[in-house]
Amino acid sequence: MKILLCDDDDALVSMIRFKLTRENLGEVVKAADGKEAKTLLANEHFDLVITDIHMPFHSGLEITTFIRNDLKKSTPIIVLSAEGLEDTVLQAFEVGANDFITKPFSPAELAVRVKRILNKP
Amino acid sequence: MNQAIHQAWTQLTPLEHLLVGVAIVLFVLGVSFIAFIFLSRVIKSRQEVRAEKARNETRAILNTLIVNESHRQDQNRAAAYETSISTLATAVASSEFKKQILIDQLIELKKNLTGSSVSLLVMLYTSIELYKLSLRKLTRSFWYDKAKGIRELAEMQYHPAVPVIAPFANDSNRILRDEAILALLNLSSNNPLSFLDRFEGEVSLWMRLNLHRNLQKLDVRKLPEFSQWFGHRNESVVLFSVSMARAFRQLSAVPMLIHLFSHKSKRVIGLAIETLGSLEASESADAIAGLLAVHSNDEKITSRAVRTLGNIGSEKHINQVLTVLNHQSYKVRFEAVRTLNKLGVTFNEIISKSPHNDIERITLHLSDPLLA
Numbered sequence: 001m002k003i004l005l006c007d008d009d010d011a012l013v014s015m016i017r018f019k020l021t022r023e024n025l026g027e028v029v030k031a032a033d034g035k036e037a038k039t040l041l042a043n044e045h046f047d048l049v050i051t052d053i054h055m056p057f058h059s060g061l062e063i064t065t066f067i068r069n070d071l072k073k074s075t076p077i078i079v080l081s082a083e084g085l086e087d088t089v090l091q092a093f094e095v096g097a098n099d100f101i102t103k104p105f106s107p108a109e110l111a112v113r114v115k116r117i118l119n120k121p
Numbered sequence: 122m123n124q125a126i127h128q129a130w131t132q133l134t135p136l137e138h139l140l141v142g143v144a145i146v147l148f149v150l151g152v153s154f155i156a157f158i159f160l161s162r163v164i165k166s167r168q169e170v171r172a173e174k175a176r177n178e179t180r181a182i183l184n185t186l187i188v189n190e191s192h193r194q195d196q197n198r199a200a201a202y203e204t205s206i207s208t209l210a211t212a213v214a215s216s217e218f219k220k221q222i223l224i225d226q227l228i229e230l231k232k233n234l235t236g237s238s239v240s241l242l243v244m245l246y247t248s249i250e251l252y253k254l255s256l257r258k259l260t261r262s263f264w265y266d267k268a269k270g271i272r273e274l275a276e277m278q279y280h281p282a283v284p285v286i287a288p289f290a291n292d293s294n295r296i297l298r299d300e301a302i303l304a305l306l307n308l309s310s311n312n313p314l315s316f317l318d319r320f321e322g323e324v325s326l327w328m329r330l331n332l333h334r335n336l337q338k339l340d341v342r343k344l345p346e347f348s349q350w351f352g353h354r355n356e357s358v359v360l361f362s363v364s365m366a367r368a369f370r371q372l373s374a375v376p377m378l379i380h381l382f383s384h385k386s387k388r389v390i391g392l393a394i395e396t397l398g399s400l401e402a403s404e405s406a407d408a409i410a411g412l413l414a415v416h417s418n419d420e421k422i423t424s425r426a427v428r429t430l431g432n433i434g435s436e437k438h439i440n441q442v443l444t445v446l447n448h449q450s451y452k453v454r455f456e457a458v459r460t461l462n463k464l465g466v467t468f469n470e471i472i473s474k475s476p477h478n479d480i481e482r483i484t485l486h487l488s489d490p491l492l493a
Binding site: 009010011012014015018019022082103104105106107108109 | 176180183184185187188226229230231232233234235236237238239
């Protein structure tokens with residue numbers, strides 16, 4: 001399994017990566033901004049994408065739209081956001097996200113959601 | 122060569138001497154400036170490398186601790202957990218710089234995480250005694266160091282710091298003052314607004330917004346009775362307390378709000394009237410109607426009182442509202458017509474009771490569904 005983690009917060013990325021690796025959920029590849037995420041998505045295959053909404057160059061919603069509309073892929077996507085506003089959540093699902101997690105969140109909860117999406121026990 | 126230079130120098134006029142001197146000074150300054158920039162960049166990049174190294178060092182241990190937090194009860198892992206904490210403490214013990222890096226990381230992670238991980242981060246801040254560094258910042262000369270220290274203590278929920286932070290709530294520096302107030306709000310468990318008792322500065326709009334936002338996060342049962350500050354000698358504290366009593370719909374404040382009608386500040390009286398209207402305190406309508414006679418020369422108070430009577434008054438207040446129907450202020454006349462109509466007086470009756478030309482225009486305005 002290969003997971004793309006798009007977030008510009010180093011401390012958080014490092015923690016999520018550690019948690020997912022520890023849970024044997026696969027290899028976690030990091031993208032620090034929207035541009036890097038798009039490049040990686042265009043050139044590599046990922047089984048899951050976890051993306052923050054607010055990122056430099058391209059937002060998490062743009063990344064989701066890019067995967068669904070440009071790459072025409074059905075890769076599962078989890079959107080992370082510090083704003084749990086109804087509009088933002090709805091917009092994320094509208095553009096094709098599979099799940100939405102509001103920051104602050106529990107690392108254990110994220111792992112459970114990832115397992116559920118990847119159909120892992 | 123030296124002789125030639127000396128000869129050339131002696132042949133120059135005093136003005137040329139001056140110009141050459143200025144050129145030399147400028148050249149030296151320029152070179153020094155470039156050297157300074159170069160050195161700064163070198164120092165900065167070295168510091169960044171050092172910071173990144175320290176970050177990586179502590180991050181690895183922090184991740185282990187956070188991820189294992191949920192398994193802490195497991196006896197086998199408990200020992201490893203304790204070891205990780207002592208490793209982290211040892212890693213930063215020797216350097217204030219590393220401690221600061223760790224504090225920044227703890228704060229950053231705390232913003233993004235929830236659940237038992239947050240308790241762990243707070244526990245680390247205390248057990249590694251990082252609060253000592255934050256507390257030391259409060260004794261430094263620069264206000265931004267103090268503000269940073271206060272923010273760290275508040276973010277990491279270090280409750281024992283409340284008495285040390287409290288004096289900064291009256292600091293002359295507005296930013297530091299706001300930071301201290303927000304910290305006290307986060308840290309004080311019994312009465313988060315107790316700092317208001319001795320507050321001497323102005324409760325700015327920015328501060329009001331921040332306080333309101335933070336108070337909204339509190340359990341309603343923990344909110345203080347805002348009426349306890351209605352008698353405060355600082356007018357801005359009274360205005361803030363009244364607006365909070367209104368925002369949090371504290372009906373218990375109604376008697377004290379009526380008492381504020383005798384306040385020396387007209388702003389306080391006006392806000393008290395509006396608050397009573399928002400709280401739909403119909404028992405205060407008589408007192409509000411009574412203000413029309415006392416403050417008839419004050420446009421703002423009169424118009425607010427009349428408007429509020431339209432919401433909480435009754436037929437018995439019609440005569441008192443009629444006394445201001447011919448007020449010199451258009452705004453008051455407008456509110457009077459609207460209120461009288463709300464209290465059951467028809468527009469035709471209102472027009473017949475006033476010689477003013479614009480009363481009819483006001484009634485037309487109010488009867489237009491698109492404008493009223």
